[in-house]
Amino acid sequence: MKMPAHRTRLSDSAITRIKNSLGEKMLYFHVKRFILLIITLFFCVISCEQEKAPAEKIIRPVRYEQVFLQGGSRVRTFSGSTRSSEESWLSFKVGGTISKIYMQVGDKVQTGQVIAELDPVDYRLQEQRSSASLDQAKAESRNAKANYKRIRLLYENNSTSRNDLDRARAGDESAQAAMHAAQNQLELSTLQLSYTRLKAPTDGAIATVSADVNENVQAGEPIVQLISTSGFEVNVAVPGALISKIKEGAQVKVIFSGISSGKEFTATVTEVGVASTGIGTTFPVTVVLDQKDPEIASGLSVEVAFNFESSDKRERYVVPSFAVGEDQDGRFVFVVKTAGNHIGTIERKAVEIGELTADGIEIFDGLEDGDNVVTAGITQIRPGQKVKFK
Structure with missing residues (x-):
């Protein structure tokens, strides 16, 4: 016999409760979603309203070369300053406490003149101990020598052994x-005592005093700076375009604008730099004054005049070939117009070029004496752009 299927039927109240529960859950879900949306929109609005910090403008570095007319005979002047041909920091060879300083800044000194002294007590006692040790060593040496002579006579008379003779000789x-060692120690102690006095190695003047009385100093620590007044030299920076025309031994003129209404002196080139200094491709050149004058001192501003002569009478500029560019308007170079603080502005100059030489490409028109022609970074700059240089 087949059993009837049983069906479970929910009452109307149960169905109502289930619907109410589902409705509350859906409402909670939508409210939560709405709140998250409001919070997200709030932060988006805040972030959009905030002012963006302006990006720092990049100032590109460039390298330049200062150019001058070449060909014919021309005089070029370059600024520099005088300095003593001999400048040295003087120091004690031993350490100790400074007891006296006899010189002040600006004082003139002569060779061998005492400039400062250390307290010599410790070194004098050391010298006395070394002297006493030497006296003792001399006495022992005399005694050992006399003993050796006595033993040698006994040995010659067959009155003592060979061992006694060898021992006496070794003792002598x-x-x-020991006596020679004591003598050397005394000489060293005497030298160290003399080192407590700082003397001028040459005639000159005191430029700086960097220590005080009662100050404890170490050996080699600078005490005073001495500048020699026997001669002066001038250092100038010469552009790379001209450095090959300057030779050691060449004669130049040095003009002092600050003394005696612009005195002129002759000078001799003694050093020509072989490596550039700074981003401006300049080379150091040193000239030494041929005359002496009591008005000359270190630190004076001067102008050094170089005479450049050439068998080629046509005037021109010479720049590296890669410094010349070309566009639809023709050939050009970029020139830096300096504005101070190692910042400058790029200017485009149209040029008329000549032949390509071993030194660079010739330019007959478009440049001026002293122009700073850009030689590196050309592809990344444009007229009016600010650049930095050293």
Whole structure:
């Protein structure tokens, strides 16, 4: 017999409760979603309203070369300053406490003149101990020598053994060696005592005093700076385009604008730099004054005049070939117009070029004396752009 299927039927109230529960859950879900949306929109609005910090403008570095007319005979002047041909920091060879300083800044000194002294007590006592040690070593040496002579006579008369003779000879030689060592120690102690006095190695003037009385200093620590007044030299920076025309031994003129209404002196080129200094491709050149004058001192501003002569009478500029560019308007170079603080502005100059030489490409028109022609970074700059240089 087949059993009837049982069906479970929910009452109307149960169905109502289930619907109410589902409705509350859906409402909670939508409210939560709405709140998250409001919070997200709030932060988006805040972030959009905030002012963006302006990006720092990049100032590109460039390298330039200062150019001058070449060909014919021309005089070029370059600024520099005088300095003593001999400048040295003087120091004690031993350490100790400074007891006296006899010189002040600006004082003139002569060779051998005492400039400062250390307290010599410790070094004098050391010298006395070394002297006493030497006296003792001399006495022992005399005694050992006399003993050796006595033993040698006994040995010659067959009154003592060979071992006694060897011992006496060794004692004599050892005593003599000890005496020589004591003599060297005394000489060293005497030298160290003399080192407590700082003397001028040459005639000159005191430029700087960097220590005080009662100050404890170490050996080699600078005490005073001495500048020699026997001669002066001038250092100038010469552009790379001209450095090959300057030779050691060449004669130049040095003009002092600050003394005696612009005195002129002759000078000799003694050093020509082989490596550029700074981003401006300049080379150091040193000239030494041929005359002496009591008005000349270190630190004076001067102008050094170089005479450049050439068999080629046509005037021109010479720049590296890669410094010349070309566009639809023709050939050009970029020139830096300096504005101070190592910042400048790029200017485009149209040029008329000549032949390509071993030194660079010739330019007959478009440049002026002293123009700073850009030689590196050309592809990344444009007229009016600010650049930095050293």
